[in-house]
Structure formats: structure tokens, C-alpha cells
Amino acid sequence: MTTLNESVDVARSIDEVFAYVSDFTTTAEWDATATSAVKLTAGKIRVGTEFKVVCALPVGSVSILYRITELRAPDFIRLEGRSALFTVTDSIHFYRSKRGTRIDYEAKFEFKGILAPVFSLSRKGLESMGWESVDGLRAALEDTFAIGAAGDGIPGPARLLPELSRFTRWGYIRGLKRFNPMSKSMLGKHVVLTGATAGLGHAAAHDLATRGADLTLVVRDKRRGHRLVTELKRETGNDEIRYELADLSLMSDVDALIERFLQSGKSIDVLINNAGALFNPRGQTAEGFEQSYALLLLSPYRLTEGLSPLLIQAGESRVINVVSGGMYTSKLDVDALPNDENGSYSGSAAYAREKRALMVLTEEWASRWKKQGIVVNAMHPGWADTPGVRSALPGFRKITRPILRTAQQGADTIVWLAVARETGSVTGKLFLDREVVSTHLVAGTREDAAERAKLLRLLDEAAHSSAALSA
Structure with a gap:
């Protein structure tokens, strides 16, 4: 198992941050690898809601089926993802901070089959992708873009x-x-x-x-x-x-x-x-x-x-x-x-x-x-x-x-x-x-x-x- 941990502190209210991040379709806006993301389950976002996220990896594109397994608004969300290459559990904590909201993001990967040793040896590459993704989330939530x-x-x-x-x-x-x-x-x-x-x-x-x-x-x-x-x-x-x-x-x-x-x-x-x-x-x-x-x-x-x-x-x-x-x-x-x-x-x-x-x-x-x-x-x-x-x-x-x-x-x-x-x-x-x-x-x-x-x-x-x- 490979575990990645990243934190970011943004000047936005915890309710706004939670609403944005818990809708996992937004990953296509801020995740460094995500090329598309769609919500598969009708209705409000809740435990059991599923998302399909397509990611571009060095070995090619991979589709990840995510499912929310735990949700406590506006403090915590956990999602489990399954793909042909790996399973991943994303645990995201939200805390009120002096700036606004601190986000602690943990991702645990388990790789499958003959590629498992390769990915295990590529921890630096995974960490780099994880940092880029969380930095993209920070930029999205800071929202200082120009036209x-x-x-x-x-x-x-x-x-x-x-x-x-x-x-x-x-x-x-x-x-x-x-x-x-x-x-x-x-x-x-x-x-x-x-x-x-x-x-x-x-x-x-x-x-x-x-x-x-x-x-x-x-x-x-x-x-x-x-x-x-x-x-x-x-x-x-x-x-x-x-x-x-x-x-x-x-x-x-x-x-x-x-x-x-x-x-x-x-x-x-x-x-x-x-x-x-x-x-x-x-x-x-x-x-x-x-x-x-x-x-x-x-x-x-x-x-x-x-x-x-x-x-x-x-x-x-x-x-x-x-x-x-x-x-x-x-x-x-x-x-x-x-x-x-x-x-x-x-x-x-x-x-x-x-x-x-x-x-x-x-x-x-x-x-x-x-x-x-x-x-x-x-x-x-x-x-x-x-x-x-x-x-x-x-x-x-x-x-x-x-x-x-x-x-x-x-x-x-x-x-x-x-x-x-x-x-x-x-x-x-x-x-x-x-x-x-x-x-x-x-x-x-x-x-x-x-x-x-x-x-x-x-x-x-x-x-x-x-x-x-x-x-």
C-alpha cells in the first residue's frame, strides 16, 4: 500500500469548501491527472453517491469508479475508488482555520497485478502528482483567476x-x-x-x-x-x-x-x-x-x-x-x-x-x-x-x-x-x-x-x- 498526505489552507468558508470538494465532478477542474468526471447517482450528494473519473497516467488513461462511503458535512468525506490498475481510498478532513479552511487530504493506493512493484517504486512520481493535485485544489478555492x-x-x-x-x-x-x-x-x-x-x-x-x-x-x-x-x-x-x-x-x-x-x-x-x-x-x-x-x-x-x-x-x-x-x-x-x-x-x-x-x-x-x-x-x-x-x-x-x-x-x-x-x-x-x-x-x-x-x-x-x- 502507498499512502500520500497533503494539506492546504485556503481563505474560504468551510461550508463553501466542503460543497465544492464533496462534488467529485469538480476533480476535472483541479486534479492534475483528471480529464473528465461525471456524477452517476441521481439526487443530492450522500453516502452511496458514485462518480466516474477518468485520469491520464503515464501508463495511459484509466477510469476510476468512486463511491462515497462516509460523509459528515462539513467536516469529513471518504471515497473508495476502483480501477483496473488499483484501488484507492480518499479521506478528506476539513477544519476551520484562521485563513478560512484547512484541508487534510489522504490517499491510500493498492496496486494490482504485475504492475504493483512498478508503482510501488514510483513513489516520488505519485507524490509529485498528489502535490500538483492539491495545489490545483488550492488555486481553485483561492479563485484569483483573470479573464x-x-x-x-x-x-x-x-x-x-x-x-x-x-x-x-x-x-x-x-x-x-x-x-x-x-x-x-x-x-x-x-x-x-x-x-x-x-x-x-x-x-x-x-x-x-x-x-x-x-x-x-x-x-x-x-x-x-x-x-x-x-x-x-x-x-x-x-x-x-x-x-x-x-x-x-x-x-x-x-x-x-x-x-x-x-x-x-x-x-x-x-x-x-x-x-x-x-x-x-x-x-x-x-x-x-x-x-x-x-x-x-x-x-x-x-x-x-x-x-x-x-x-x-x-x-x-x-x-x-x-x-x-x-x-x-x-x-x-x-x-x-x-x-x-x-x-x-x-x-x-x-x-x-x-x-x-x-x-x-x-x-x-x-x-x-x-x-x-x-x-x-x-x-x-x-x-x-x-x-x-x-x-x-x-x-x-x-x-x-x-x-x-x-x-x-x-x-x-x-x-x-x-x-x-x-x-x-x-x-x-x-x-x-x-x-x-x-x-x-x-x-x-x-x-x-x-x-x-x-x-x-x-x-x-x-x-x-x-x-x-x-x-
């Missing part, structure tokens, strides 16, 4: 193809190497997420629920909303999840939703404007707005403005607007935004125009609300294989399917913007794969100040006219 930037200027023509390649699955995998841990607790943080029943929204909802967020999911179908809440509670053990019904393409529904939130008086720590769809052919809502304009731009404008008192009330809050790489093809054209019938409607062009406008609105809100403690950023998910892409862009999907991201990969930056400590200090930016990126890929898509002011007038006028209509 990376891939550049927020306009790239030259030679950079266009490399920039577009970042939208693919391989772009995400390359970016993954630069990702930092997210150890900030979401317990007690009220997150409002629109468009939660499928695609990016569903993936983000699951991750945020796992992290303990107090979730309000805005959905338009009661049955799907109930099913989603039931699923998330069962899988994550988080009971602070509910849904609100609203068709966000109808301003009367948006207004009613805002009123319900305001009447509750509950602060909102994070608002995620994710709901969206690409419409072909052109359609009009019952209130007379073109669908793309209503759902993709007027709705998040009205919702965010209406909920701003609850965002301010939270003290430090965040708004995350989900845009699209398609916006890079479009320049802000306010006169074209309402998409009045002119015989040349294109769903994908309308989608790009509305998302470009939402990006501009992100920058305007960031400037306006900075002193009130509201951070406003946008992200685009790259090219992700979601139900929306499958139904609205079947030709695009057929061509690009081998390089499309999963919904989870596309949603990663949404969760990061909602959770990470460092994202609370940057506002008015566009992110892809946790890095600041340019809002324009060609100079011809830049708008001037007059067009930006025109956008704000259009939205304000539309909001007032629809308010009168629904009164």
Missing part, C-alpha cells in the same frame, strides 16, 4: 478563417485547455433563465441546478415546464427550482411575467436572456409584431428593463444575453429590425439582425447600469447541435454536423458568466469559450452613434405602444 481575451478588435482578413474555426467543436476543445475552475457557490443565488426546455437553455439549467442555484425557469409550455423541473430536482437534488409560464413573443405575457416577479419582491442575481427561435417563413404575433423582432429583441429589452429594480436590489447582479455568431454577417440597421413585409424576408438574416441589435443593447445597458451594480455581457455559443438548428437550418446542420458542438459545450460560457467570480468585474463584452472576443469580424458591420441612439428610440417607442395595446 482571458482572444482580442476585441477587428481581425484582419487573414484571421477570418481561424476565427470561424473557433465556432466548431474543435474550437471548444482547444479553448477548454485554458478554462479555469469555478468554485464560487451559487447557493441562495436567484437565477432567472428563459428558454430552458431545450438546447442551450436546458444544458445551462442542468448545470446551474447542480451548482445549487435558486432557479426560476421561464417556459411557454406548462407540461414541458413541469417535466423539466421534476427532472432537474430528481437528478440534482436541488429543490429550489420552479417555472413561470410566458410566451415571450407576446408583450402582454412579458408584462404579466414582470408583474409577477415584482410582486414577489425577490431579488434577481442573474438574468439569462436565452429564449429564441429562427422563423421561416415570416410570421406575425397576435399583437402585430414580426416574430423574430418580438422574441429576439423586443422581449429581452422589455423583460430586462422591467426586472431592473430586482437586479439593482440584488446589489451585485448579472445579465447574460445569448447572441449568435450569425450576427457577424449583419450591420445594425434599425429600419430593418421590425421586418415589415417587403417580399424579401429571410429567417436567418432576420435572426442575425436581431442578435446584432441585442449585442449593441448589451453595450448600452452595461454603460447605463454600471454604477448600479448590474454587469451586462453577451455570449455566443459557437455552432452547437441544438433542436433549433435541426429544425430551422437542416441544410447547415447536414454540412456541418461533424464539427458541431454539443448543447453542453455551447452553454458552457453561459454558466461561466453566471457563476465565475472574475466575470463580475467585466461588463459590456462579448464572450466565446470564456474569452472576450471581438463584436465585429469585418469593419463594414460597425454602426455609428446615431444608429445606436435610433435603436434605443425604436425599442422605447415599441415598448410604450405595446404597453398601451395590452392595457
